[in-house]
Amino acid sequence: MAEPAALVDLRSDTVTRPTAGMRRAMADAEVGDDVYAEDPTVRALEERTAALFGHEAALFVPSGTMGNQIGMRLVCEPGQEVLCDADAHVVTYEMGAAAAIFGISTRTVVSDRGRLDADALIAQVRPKGDWHLTATAAIAVENTHNRGFGRVQPLAELEKLWRWSRDAGVAVHLDGARIWNAHVASGVGLDTYGRLADTASVCFSKGLGTPVGSVLVGSAERIATARLWRKRLGGGMRQVGVLAAACLYALEHHLPRLGEDHEHARLLAAKLGVDPASVETNMVVLDDVNAPVLAEAAKAQGVLVSQVSPTRVRLVTHLDVDATGIDRAAAVLTELLAR
Numbered sequence: 001m002a003e004p005a006a007l008v009d010l011r012s013d014t015v016t017r018p019t020a021g022m023r024r025a026m027a028d029a030e031v032g033d034d035v036y037a038e039d040p041t042v043r044a045l046e047e048r049t050a051a052l053f054g055h056e057a058a059l060f061v062p063s064g065t066m067g068n069q070i071g072m073r074l075v076c077e078p079g080q081e082v083l084c085d086a087d088a089h090v091v092t093y094e095m096g097a098a099a100a101i102f103g104i105s106t107r108t109v110v111s112d113r114g115r116l117d118a119d120a121l122i123a124q125v126r127p128k129g130d131w132h133l134t135a136t137a138a139i140a141v142e143n144t145h146n147r148g149f150g151r152v153q154p155l156a157e158l159e160k161l162w163r164w165s166r167d168a169g170v171a172v173h174l175d176g177a178r179i180w181n182a183h184v185a186s187g188v189g190l191d192t193y194g195r196l197a198d199t200a201s202v203c204f205s206k207g208l209g210t211p212v213g214s215v216l217v218g219s220a221e222r223i224a225t226a227r228l229w230r231k232r233l234g235g236g237m238r239q240v241g242v243l244a245a246a247c248l249y250a251l252e253h254h255l256p257r258l259g260e261d262h263e264h265a266r267l268l269a270a271k272l273g274v275d276p277a278s279v280e281t282n283m284v285v286l287d288d289v290n291a292p293v294l295a296e297a298a299k300a301q302g303v304l305v306s307q308v309s310p311t312r313v314r315l316v317t318h319l320d321v322d323a324t325g326i327d328r329a330a331a332v333l334t335e336l337l338a339r
């Protein structure tokens with residue numbers, strides 16, 4: 001009997017499984033107790049990531065959510081606000097953590113599918129020291145933008161916001177869960193992106209394909225405080241060099257191949273009649289579809305997609321989907337869309 005074809009899982013780039021090489025690196029990792037800051041592999045990852053982004057220090061955290069929330073807390077006091085776009089991950093998918101845990105208020109500005117508009121954000125900033133107004137302590141920026149379907153933020157907008165923020169005394173936090181994809185797509189250096197933020201959280205468990213792990217970067221002083229917050233939140237982990245080893249492996253082996261995912265996404269778009277120019281990184285959007293029906297029918301044929309709204313479906317390419325998988329997904333979806 002023929003083997004059933006493998007599932008093509010395009011729901012998210014979080015679904016990847018560690019490769020054989022990554023598992024070997026994990027098995028061979030030198031470890032210690034990271035709450036004592038004695039895990040050499042975690043320290044190596046932190047130093048390497050800080051250097052990549054041009055920051056003094058870094059902290060390994062279990063998730064991007066923890067990285068973002070601690071990052072925002074470092075630049076915003078309880079009773080102050082963080083300003084961001086209305087579709088930002090930090091206010092959409094992080095369970096109200098800023099308010100629930102830190103007493104941080106958030107205010108949002110509607111954007112064009114997540115595109116950073118520095119002027120629109122700046123116009124909403126409220127000054128510190130006013131007797132009536134909630135002070136805007138920080139602005140959070142997301143790059144690439146998740147709900148903006150992998151949009152890469154324009155460097156000119158990031159620079160404009162940064163320059164303004166220095167004079168205004170407002171901090172910038174970067175949600176860089178997929179900053180790797182932005183870097184590969186735009187050619188802008190990770191250090192350039194890093195230097196345009198006071199704090200940045202970057203994920204290894206998305207396109208880079210590790211089972212877990214994010215790193216928060218910032219000044220040495222801020223990261224020392226972040227270490228306290230991590231412990232307070234229950235994120236102090238022990239011999240996690242096994243996880244950091246996966247992240248170091250991913251920097252070496254998976255970062256250089258991210259462009260393949262972008263190529264696959266453009267290919268998939270072209271096959272599905274979506275303008276490939278609308279695909280900036282590793283996500284393709286199908287609009288005006290019956291999302292539940294399409295998703296169910298595709299699943300029955302071994303292709304998993306994610307429903308972002310009743311009429312919109314998202315396809316995300318990653319390490320575990322090769323050209324054959326893209327062809328299969330395209331064939332299945334083309335047939336279903338023609339029905």
Ligand SMILES: *Cc1c(COP(=O)(O)O)cnc(C)c1O
Nearest residue numbers: 063064065066089142146175177
């Ligand atoms: C995935 C993601 C995060 C972090 O998610 P975790 O599941 O907590 O690791 C943060 N921001 C964006 C834009 C993301 O896509």
